[in-house]
Amino acid sequence: MQKLLESFRRFALLTEEQLLVENRIKKVQKIYPELAKKREEFDGESLLDVLIQSDPTEDKKQKYLQAAARILKNKMDFFKRMNIEPAWTQERVVNIGRDAYSPWHWATKVAGEVQRYHDLKKFLEDDEKDLMAIKTWSDLELIIRKAYNKKMNAELKRRQEEEGKEESDFLITDKEDPKTGKTDPLGKDFFMVRPLSHEAACYWGKDAGAKYCISQRDSNYFGQFTGEGRTFFFLWMANQSNFTKEEWGTDKRIVLEYLGENFDKAWSNVNQQLDGNEVHNIIRTNLFGWELVAAYEEFTRYDDLRLFEERDPENYKILIDAGLKREDNPQVWWLEILKPTWHHIEAVIQESIERHPAGPQIEEFKAKIEEYDLDHIQVDVNEDDGHFWWRAIMTFDFEDLKWMREGNFQEYFYGHIDLPENLPSEVERVLEDNGIELHAAELEAEGNQLWVTFEQNDDHRHGYGNDDSDLALFDQFLGDLLNYDLAHKASHVDLVDLFIESDIIDISDSPYGQFRQRAKVEEFENFDADTSGGTVSYYTRMELKIPEIGEVVQALTKGMSADTDERGNVSAASDYYQALRRLNLEFNKVFEPVGPDKRFQFATNMLLDALSKHFLEAHTNARRQLNLPGIPAKEMRQLITPHKFKLKWATLDVAGKQIDTLLGIAIDKDDDPEQMKALEEFLDYFDKNYDAFVRIVHDVMVKILWSAAREAAQQMEVIRREQAFSNMRPLNENRKRIKIKMKVSRR
Numbered sequence: 001m002q003k004l005l006e007s008f009r010r011f012a013l014l015t016e017e018q019l020l021v022e023n024r025i026k027k028v029q030k031i032y033p034e035l036a037k038k039r040e041e042f043d044g045e046s047l048l049d050v051l052i053q054s055d056p057t058e059d060k061k062q063k064y065l066q067a068a069a070r071i072l073k074n075k076m077d078f079f080k081r082m083n084i085e086p087a088w089t090q091e092r093v094v095n096i097g098r099d100a101y102s103p104w105h106w107a108t109k110v111a112g113e114v115q116r117y118h119d120l121k122k123f124l125e126d127d128e129k130d131l132m133a134i135k136t137w138s139d140l141e142l143i144i145r146k147a148y149n150k151k152m153n154a155e156l157k158r159r160q161e162e163e164g165k166e167e168s169d170f171l172i173t174d175k176e177d178p179k180t181g182k183t184d185p186l187g188k189d190f191f192m193v194r195p196l197s198h199e200a201a202c203y204w205g206k207d208a209g210a211k212y213c214i215s216q217r218d219s220n221y222f223g224q225f226t227g228e229g230r231t232f233f234f235l236w237m238a239n240q241s242n243f244t245k246e247e248w249g250t251d252k253r254i255v256l257e258y259l260g261e262n263f264d265k266a267w268s269n270v271n272q273q274l275d276g277n278e279v280h281n282i283i284r285t286n287l288f289g290w291e292l293v294a295a296y297e298e299f300t301r302y303d304d305l306r307l308f309e310e311r312d313p314e315n316y317k318i319l320i321d322a323g324l325k326r327e328d329n330p331q332v333w334w335l336e337i338l339k340p341t342w343h344h345i346e347a348v349i350q351e352s353i354e355r356h357p358a359g360p361q362i363e364e365f366k367a368k369i370e371e372y373d374l375d376h377i378q379v380d381v382n383e384d385d386g387h388f389w390w391r392a393i394m395t396f397d398f399e400d401l402k403w404m405r406e407g408n409f410q411e412y413f414y415g416h417i418d419l420p421e422n423l424p425s426e427v428e429r430v431l432e433d434n435g436i437e438l439h440a441a442e443l444e445a446e447g448n449q450l451w452v453t454f455e456q457n458d459d460h461r462h463g464y465g466n467d468d469s470d471l472a473l474f475d476q477f478l479g480d481l482l483n484y485d486l487a488h489k490a491s492h493v494d495l496v497d498l499f500i501e502s503d504i505i506d507i508s509d510s511p512y513g514q515f516r517q518r519a520k521v522e523e524f525e526n527f528d529a530d531t532s533g534g535t536v537s538y539y540t541r542m543e544l545k546i547p548e549i550g551e552v553v554q555a556l557t558k559g560m561s562a563d564t565d566e567r568g569n570v571s572a573a574s575d576y577y578q579a580l581r582r583l584n585l586e587f588n589k590v591f592e593p594v595g596p597d598k599r600f601q602f603a604t605n606m607l608l609d610a611l612s613k614h615f616l617e618a619h620t621n622a623r624r625q626l627n628l629p630g631i632p633a634k635e636m637r638q639l640i641t642p643h644k645f646k647l648k649w650a651t652l653d654v655a656g657k658q659i660d661t662l663l664g665i666a667i668d669k670d671d672d673p674e675q676m677k678a679l680e681e682f683l684d685y686f687d688k689n690y691d692a693f694v695r696i697v698h699d700v701m702v703k704i705l706w707s708a709a710r711e712a713a714q715q716m717e718v719i720r721r722e723q724a725f726s727n728m729r730p731l732n733e734n735r736k737r738i739k740i741k742m743k744v745s746r747r
Contacts, residue, residue: 017061024062025052032069034076035107041088047072047107054111056118064114067131072110075137076103082714099710113140120147123154164203169194169356171233171348186344189286191236194352198222204234205255212255212271223472229358231258233349237286244290254282261353263346280338287341292322296334305330360471365390368471372478376488379481381474388470389456392481394436396450396492401499402506412504413445419502430498434491436484450495454481493670500669501532511673512536518680524687538683539648539664542694548702549657556583556709575716580654582715586708587652604646607663607700611645614696642679644671650701659701 028048029036035047042049051068055061076086079101087100117124117131117140127133128143171194174187195201198214201222205215214222214232222232237243237252254274255267266274274282285293295315302308305326309316324333365381365388372379381390398409411417413424427450428438436452444451456477499505500516507513519529519536530537562576570577590603642665650661667676686693 017059021060021062024065028066028069031066032073035069035073039088042090042104047103050104050107051111051114054108054115056115064118064131067134068110068114070132070135071137071140072103072107074135075106075110084714099714110137110140113137113144116144116148120144120151123147123150160199160203163197164195164200167195167197167200168204169196169352171352172235172345186341189238190345191238192233192345192348194231194233194349194356195222196356201232212267220472227359227470229260230264231349231353231358232256233258233352235345237282239286242285242287242289247285247290252282252286254279256349258349258353258358260358261350280342283341283345284338288322288337291318295319296330299330360388360474362388364471365474368475368478372482374478374481374485377481377485379478388474390474390477392454392477394452394454394481394484394488396452396488396495398448398450398496398499401448401496402509404504404506409448409450410445413450417504419504421502423502423504426498426502427495430494431491434487434494436487436491437480493668497535497668507669510669511676512667512669512671515667515673515676515680524683526687526690526693527683535666535668537664537666538679539662541662542660542697544659544661544694544698544701546657546659546698546701546705549652549654549659549705552705552709553580553583553654556580556713579712579716582712583654583708584652586711586715587650587704589711590704590708591647591650601646603650603700603704606703607647607697608643608645610696610700614692642675642682644675645679645682652705661697661701663697 025048032048035051038044038046048065048069051065051072052062055064057063079086085100086103088104089102090104114131121129124143124147128147134140134143172184172186172190172192174183174191176183193204195204195214198220201212201214202217205212213219214225225232233256235254235256240248240252243252249269251269253269256263256279257265257267263276266276266279268274281293295318298312298315299305299308299319302311305316319330323337324330362381362383369379369381376396377392377394379390379392381388401409403409403412405417407417412419413427415423424443427443431452432438438452440454440456442453442455444453454477456473496505500507508517516531516536519531519538523529524538527538527540530539557576557579560575560579563571563574572578591601594600594602644667645665646663648662648664650659652659665679667679
């Protein structure tokens with residue numbers, strides 16, 4: 001009874017909205033008990049708690065909860081069908097393994113996508129606005145991607161409109177001038193704007209019946225023409241009723257094109273060229289109506305006002321009503337009625353040209369240089385009679401290097417000191433290998449500096465688009481220089497490596513120099529050394545016989561048919577062939593570099609772990625052997641594996657039950673001397689105990705094979721139960737110990 005009363009009091013204190021939320025949560029808990037289960041691995045929370053706490057709505061009424069829970073449960077059911085087991089942990093999925101998944105991770109992913117779905121709601125189609133209608137993760141992802149693309153397109157249009165208006169000179173509008181408080185006298189009849197950028201030209205010409213060439217986004221004719229001193233003015237007519245339906249079309253605009261300060265040509269709203277008379281008549285139509293223009297056109301057939309009155313009294317009356325007097329010269333009158341308007345249009349155009357001269361100005365070039373802010377390249381730009389040219393110098397400083405013989409870099413570069421190779425050609429090769437293009441560059445040496453000079457002007461575009469303006473050309477030029485600037489550090493390192501390889505700088509005092517010299521004279525029986533290219537590399541190649549390949553193939557292909565063709569070869573369409581193909585693919589994936597910087601490799605990581613374990617065991621055993629009763633134990637240091645040592649590549653030969661692999665390491669001058677010492681000890685140890693090294697690599701390859709087989713089976717959807725690989729033969733931990741020789745260093 002007491003519990004009943006407490007429950008009653010609690011519900012009595014809840015508001016109607018709180019009851020609604022609680023009922024929704026209870027309903028979902030009942031439908032999906034697995035999601036509602038509290039787990040110690042989740043610090044006492046459940047998967048459903050993740051979704052509840054992530055409710056994206058402002059009122060937190062959990063209206064998405066049931067739909068989100070269903071999507072999560074469907075995803076978990078998918079993994080179950082694929083025989084991928086859940087790992088009940090809050091760790092990231094990448095740390096779990098390739099044959100398991102994290103429900104916690106997927107709960108957070110679903111919660112995140114529901115948040116995006118809610119944020120993008122106004123961009124969803126009507127039939128997509130009910131989350132309960134979306135059953136799977138894939139469907140949710142697809143709908144969100146579509147909505148996101150719509151949002152991006154809308155934002156792009158908004159930004160284009162903002163940029164278009166911001167980069168324009170508004171000349172005639174019906175808005176008040178903020179400085180004078182006055183409106184333009186032509187503002188009620190016309191709207192005129194001058195685009196000052198390609199983006200603005202695209203915006204104002206976007207809805208033209210036939211696109212103006214200056215308004216096309218896939219080319220920059222605007223930049224090319226303004227670079228020639230041309231300006232463009234978009235002039236809209238405001239009085240639609242003054243035009244016939246056919247004349248008006250979708251709107252009535254003309255584009256006036258000026259060369260310098262003079263009118264050159266004009267274009268209709270369907271991009272047809274207009275002469276001056278056609279332009280004037282469009283303006284007259286907008287001011288006075290199409291009937292007046294048509295009446296005057298009829299008059300020009302007679303060229304005599306009295307005769308026109310007799311023959312066409314209706315059109316004659318239209319001219320008289322418009323202000324023409326009998327004693328007037330009709331041709332002069334026709335020009336005079338347009339003059340105030342045209343003079344005003346011309347005046348604001350000339351003011352705009354004076355404010356913003358056509359084409360780029362020297363200040364814009366200098367602003368671009370400041371914008372790019374290059375660290376290793378000095379850029380200069382000059383103007384001569386409207387033409388621009390520019391030059392950039394990239395500097396490499398070698399002042400801190402110790403040259404092998406008397407002299408400096410300049411003497412080596414120009415051949416004053418004999419070298420076995422052509423140093424300038426080698427320098428060019430290094431720079432181009434780092435992405436610095438030299439087809440339009442000149443290399444010079446001065447003291448201990450290398451100068452790379454790039455020159456260009458608006459008459460020599462060096463492969464850039466011919467429709468680019470001077471400023472656009474310069475911007476592309478700086479863009480290339482920015483890439484070269486970013487490549488400067490790596491290029492400097494490679495140039496120093498070239499000098500080391502060419503023996504023209506003295507590094508004998510450095511740990512790397514001493515290490516390099518030892519690599520040239522000392523030889524190992526099982527490891528080859530390579531000192532070319534400014535680095536010291538050691539490598540060894542193994543051809544491993546792997547009888548376990550047969551067990552792996554048998555487990556993977558159990559129950560599969562191996563159909564053969566008329567020549568006795570296994571058919572490529574058979575399940576057996578496809579399984580072996582998948583095994584090869586998954587095996588190769590383990591050797592592929594992954595991660596943001598592509599430096600991590602699963603195979604190498606497994607090898608390093610195995611080598612570290614071996615060194616620990618060898619160190620422990622050696623200490624045991626030396627720890628004799630009554631005799632003090634000798635001090636000894638445990639060997640370590642150089643962290644840069646890696647499995648370079650491996651190829652799997654199923655038929656031959658063999659794996660070929662290349663292992664190695666490259667040390668350069670910037671590496672830690674401790675790594676160089678560790679490598680020498682590593683090589684010396686395994687050169688004497690190469691059989692142990694081979695066995696370690698063999699065991700790692702077997703592990704990789706079984707891992708690849710599991711992944712192949714999952715990919716092919718042929719895993720029946722865990723039993724498929726549960727009786728996998730473990731590595732023989734009791735295999736015969738290989739006798740090893742180990743150095744014992746005393747302190």
